[in-house]
Amino acid sequence: MVIEYSGIVVRSVLTDKREKFYDSKGIGCYMFRIDEAEVVDATMHGSAARFINHSCEPNCYSRVIHVEGHKRIVIFALRRILRGEELTYDYKFPIEEPAAKLPCNCGARRCRRFLN
Template identity: 75%
Template sequence: MREKDYESKGIGCYMFRIDDDTVIDATMHGNAARFINHSCDPNCYSRVVDILGKKHIIIFALRRILRGEELTYDYKFPIEEDKIPCTCGTRRCRKYLN
């Protein structure tokens, strides 16, 4: 419901699915990590970890990242019939986020 509400208001949507039942919505209250973009050839990856019974999203580097280089990870959206075009521009681009 929130995603559709944000879309109807022209607000960018910054959500991260933790599991089948939990989604973190950083659209209105999130840190700078919410702006990490998707890439089909990313320099980072994300993991959900449990720390003292609370789930956290951790971003890890896949390689050395140069100063000023954009951080990216693969959003790994589920495959759906309605395709979301990918504009990452890498040689490994799959053309769609899902």
């Protein structure tokens, strides 16, 4: 285990409204879907895990685990991580229409070119 992705747990139906609010204020948005019903919003009150970048060849992975009846998002190491090495994981964004493709700039040898 490397770190927990923590923040405020909100209902999925509120994420679009929150994202629009953050955009209107020029605030970067950091949200991570737990499941169909809940999302962790780490934008204002989250752990440092929100700053972990995406990579198509990551050194970490994320999992939703159950702790005392609550769902938690945890980042785990895929391999030994060297001191000073950037932490990365695959965001695994859902596939969207071609016009909505999000470009990937991870720089990995086998980069998929898109986050979704």
